[in-house]
Amino acid sequence: MNRKPLRDITFEPVNKRAWRIKSQITRARILHATKAAIAVGLAWTIAPYLPGVADNYPYYAPLGAIVSMYPTLMGSMKNALQTLGSLVVAIVLAGAVIVFSQPNVATMSIAVGVGALIASTGWFGGNREYIPVTVLFVLIIGGPDADAYSIGYLEQVSLGIVVGLLVNILIFPALSLDAVGRQLSNYRVVLADHLSEVAKALAESWPPELDGWASRKDALVSVSREVRAAVLDADDSRKANPRARLHRRDLGADYDDLAALEAVTFHVRDLTDVLAGAVWGTSIDIELRPELRPSLSVAIDAVSALLRDWDSDAAQRATHSSATAAVASLMKELAERRDSAPATSIGGADAIAMDLARILAALSFRVEQPEAIEDPG
Template structure:
């Protein structure tokens, strides 16, 4: 009971420390160079747009504050995203303005007309392929009704023109001022996942050589973490793919993103097989209702085979093609030797042998590697392409 009281008494400071670390981590992440670069470009685009805004023709010059808003709307982490988001925003604004003009026939703005505009705006926001522009449909309609006042024509013209100028400036700035390429992040993510899979095989191999139940069991709880890691790597590769579209810097930093996708798919297959081995081995060690066994005489050679497959994955980042081929041959020989040994002897008649299941997974992993999953990614882009 005393221990519980001491724990409760110390909980608030502990929560405060965790909160402090979370806040510091969030602030640090927000201040990373990509975010600072995006913020700098957004500030530059907004400043340029506001400088140009007073020179717009007619009544549009009376609404200069919408130009920097358009520049901010069009600022995205990649060029193709800026173009898509800017065009979608302008389409949404045009639909909203048209909706407001249609409802001006009902008379001056009133609670009823505002309600109708909002309802129809939300309905139209569900139109397909409008994307981020959907949110601007009811917003634009409401602004024309309430801010346009007695001059909806002039306001609508100025609003659309200034937003269009701002969007154009934002796209141009993002296109010309060091548009980001996220190739380096994708390559690092693929390499990190491959090393994480190799480490999982090494750790499971060590567990097979320890006295059971093994002292180290962290590996048995990594299955979901590996799946989450795989999802984050896919997101990184997709981000790299999006960053190269309409990006003039891609000619200076060429990279075969299709190969990244192929490597990603192979790593996803490897992750699936390693998760299966993790589950089988965990059940053999700790599950009381599991009928499978690993005979004592087969544990050590199975551990060696798992470690060799881990070496194969690790070698994709460290060894040359000849060294990789040699490691693949050694791992394949170890898997085949143990498979032949199991076929020749049966130390536990009637008891399902978990080694066969694990060996099948190891064989499938090596088949993925031989087909290209273990090869080093083509890194033709200079280190600065990030």
């Protein structure tokens, strides 16, 4: 077989639709930044009015506002509690140094080391670094007034956190439910486009001139990760969010769709590897008989159409039947050829056919009473 060396392959750029996942991210980030700016301004304005020693440390209030500004309300609350917890632990460690000894190189080092050890437990999330840093702040900046400094520091940060949470709740709390539908749709289009290109490669002259699909299989994993992150973010954004009562979405169904598409991605990458092995001998060296390529192309294209018709119940039933028939026909043809052909010349087509059958099985929950595909062999 005349195989094209991998080094001679010119890869096409990734389909732009694979990266249209960020349709509203810019707007969301602008809103988030605006809310953070408002929270910082309000915290700085209110900080001098706190009673007692706190008014000596107003610059810590904006810090509290910033750490409480998280993209989701639940994330903001969790981040705020972790921040306060880390500050309390740090103040206790610094206080222990002052009560039982005195600040010097040895005691500060020990306190910072213990703080770093506690931080490493992960109990305080991304705010764990506040523990050793705050220990130093209290012992070095607070000095002889460490108790007043600790109280003022904690009060001002708490003020900033309260301000940040209120701003986050009152000004369009982030709710990213709508973006999930768009990103899942984009995911399906990316998979369908990939399969369509593979089908075209099988239908053209051999070895195929279209070769972008060979490198694009790794991009499918990146898209999958981004979509999963978006679904998890949407789930987190609705928790404790008053807007979630007005904008409802069945995220359970979205998780089911995502799991199915991730399974599809696995089998799409697998059949891509098989085909690349048949064309260029990369990763694995597989023979793919010329007379089997048209049937493989038809079956792959039919599965691609099923992904495109995902959102239409009527069209999906029709395309599912067509895809089931195409894959069943392919398997029947393979079974008929097994007795007259060497196993090595059928193995590649068998592997692709099984991947297609498993893709249909992964998508079967979308169709009422799906038809089962049986391997006649």
